[in-house]
Each structure stands twice: as structure tokens, then as C-alpha cells.
Amino acid sequence: MKLKLHWQILIGMGLGLIYGIVAAIFHWGTFTSDWIAPWGKIFINLLKLIAIPLVLGSLVAGVASLSDLKKLSRIGGKTIAIYISTTIISVTIGLLVVNMFQPGHSVPEQMRVKLQETYQSDVGAKTETAARVRERGPLQPLVDMVPDNFFGSAASNRNMLQVVFFAIFLGIGIIQVQNEKSQAFLNFFEGLNDVVIKLVDMIMLMAPIGVFALIADTINVIAKDNIEQVGELLGALGFYSIVVVLGLAVQMLLVYPSILKLFTPMKIGEFFKGIAPAQLLAFSTSSSGATLPVTMERAEKNLGVSEEVSSFVLPLGATINMDGTALYQAVAAVFIAQTLGMNLDLGAQLTIILTAVLASIGTAAVPGAGIIMLVIILESVSVPSAGIALILGVDRILDMCRTVTNVTGDATVAVTVAASEKQLGPVNFED
Secondary structure (H helix, E strand, O other): OOOOHHHHHHHHHHHHHHHHHHHOOOHOOHHHHHHHHHHHHHHHHHHHHHHHHHHHHHOOOOOOOOOOOOHHHHHHHHHHHHHHHHHHHHHHHHHHHHHHOOOHHHOOOHHHHHHHHHHHHHHHHHHHHHHHOOOOOOOOOHHHHHHOOOOHHOOOHHHHHHHHHHHHHHHHHHHHHOHHHHHHHHHHHHHHHHHHHHHHHHHHHHHHHHHHHHHHHHHHHHHHOOOOHHHHHHHHHHHHHHHHHHHHHHHHHHHHHHHHHHHOOHHHHHHHHHHHHHHHHHHHHHHHHHHHHHHHHHHHOOOOEEEEHHHHHHHHHEEEEEEOHHHHHHHHHHHHHHOOOOOOOOOHHHHHHHHHHHHHHOOOOOOOHHHHHHHHHHOOOOHHHHHHOOOOHHHHHHHHHHHHHHHHHHHHHHHHHHHHOOOOOOOOOOO
């Protein structure tokens, strides 16, 4: 009997964790980097390879299938409103848990200095990038969203928002024409979408191996042939990590189920069972963009979301909905301030909410992008940006956790919008 995909991925994660620990103990770091890690990179590259064709095909087909602008504006309005609402809730939860437990007061002075020295070079690079972002004008995000060359935008997954804009714009154009010529054009994008979904099935055959390599490489990067360094790092930042994970758990296990309970007929257990493969993949890749093909496939096949809704809501969510990232940024900003002995008043924390919500919309759906936006948030409340050195050591692990929340939020909104449009079919767990 063939194991279902989520069990295969879980086994790959478990074996990767065991191998990573053994490799650190026996100093197999070089071997892991040379012979194990590349398989993880190949797996992520394959997912990234089809991300833009998938977004382009699914969004153009999805928007055009809405048949009129009134329907598009209704579904689009619902989607964006729910995304922004869940992000505001997530940032608020982050601030509540970090103020309640105050993890910054538990970091010893000696470890604080050591962490700052260890990651000082990384801080410089990220601060410089954040400075360029911060110097932009207030309407620059809108300017950045509109590409001047589609092929240039399609050359990088970091320009996904521009691809999303072009796809929606093109879909609206097809709606406006509505004749035999536009139908032929639409057929091309529908065919592209179908082909990419088949490619997803082929790529996922490699998922257990790819996940094994990704987890093993993560342990290798953190440990650096010294397993004691992992223990020392987690000991110093363990409480902070627990607070972040606690906030993410509240968002995933309380907020999202409440939305599903109030606005959809779907059972909570069925939802999490259906989306589990995408959650596990999100955890191992730390990229909601790379996970998007699987999220769409599982939402349609397992959760009964119509293709019309999923092809619009999910690509948009992978671009602008970053609940987990926003929550993490709120916790991290206050944690750093606490560690440095700074008190943030109510006004500063309200600033964090506003900045984190806006930053989450513009954060690229790739690993580590959230840390860049965190620098901007720190600067907005006058906390030294060099303070990110305190959290960089565990950021990779927390990035994996917050990506799971991002993907779960996307799926929740897709189910909610589908239910409101009466386009939510029965669940199906047949592989």
C-alpha cells in the first residue's frame, strides 16, 4: 500500500532531522553540503520553476472565468478584506503574547553580546537593503507593483506581485473582449494551468527526498559541525522561539478555525487533513511561493474549493497575505527592544501593527524576506536595527514555522470565499 504524500513528507522530515544531528556529531558538514544539500536546492528550484507559469495561467484563467467585472470586484473585495483582517489579528496576537511573557528579559548579557558579534556581518547586509526600501516614497509600492516589462518581471520570483498585477490586468482585458479570438487566447492559459498542475504531480514525487535534504542542510547550517552550538543557541533564544510559536499556534488553531466555523460548513479536522501536505511542504521550504502549486492542488482536490476561486485567491494570498510573517515581526521587534532595555509605549506598538500589516503585503514569498522588513519595523519605532543580530540564529527555524501559518491562512481564506460564493464542493481525500 502506497503511503499518502503527507506521511512520505513527514518521514523525510524525521530522517532529515536524525541525519542532521548525526552529521553534526560526527562532523559530516562538508559531505552534507556537497552531497545532501543540493537535492533540497533542486527540489526548491523545481517548485520555483513552475511558480510564475502557475500564477500566470491560473490567475488569467481565473479572472477571465469570472465573466464580468462586477463578480471580479466582489470576489476581489472579499479576498483582500479578509486577508487584511487576519493580518491585523495576527500582529495583535503577536504583541499580546510578547508583552505577556516578555522573553527579552530572559537573555543573559553575555549571550546577548556573543550573538551580536556572531551575526554582525549579516546585520550589515540586511540593514543596507532595508535602508534602500525605507528611502522610497509613500506611493513607491504602487509604482513597484506595475511592471514596465513583463518578461523582466517574469525573470524572477521576487517580482511575483508584478506578475500578479499583469495576470489580473490581462484577465480583465479578456473579459472586455469576449469573442472567438479572446476565447482562443483564454484556452492557451487554461491549457498552461492544466499542464503546470501535472508538473506539480511529477515534482511531488521527489518531495520526500527534497524535504530530507532541506531539513538536514538546515541542521548543518545551524550546527556547523558542533552540536553543542545548537543547544547553546536554543537555550539562549528558546523562550523567544516558544513565544513566537505560541503566537503562531493561536493564529492557526484558534483564529483560522473560528473563521471556518463562522463562515463555512467545513469541519475543522477535514480542513487540516486536506491542507496537511501543503503545510508540511511550507515548513520544509520556508516559501509560500514555492508551496503555491501544492496549496492550489490540495485546496481544489481535497477541500472542494472551485478552480475559479482558488486560481484567484491563492496566488494573490501567496503574494500579499503573510499572517505568520507579520506576527513574527511584531514579536521580534518587541523582543529586541526588551533585550536592549527599551520600553515601547502604546503608540509605538500601534505603529508596529500598522507597519507590519503594510510590510506583510510587500514581503516577497521567499525564505528570509521577512527579516528585511523587520529592520524597517525596528527603525519605525526607533529600535536599533543592529538588534536583529539577536534573533538571526534561530530565524531559519522560525521562518519554517511562520510559512506554515502563511499557507494555512491562504487556504482558510480560499475556503471562506468559496463558501460565500457557493463554490465550495465536498471534501475529497482520495490521492
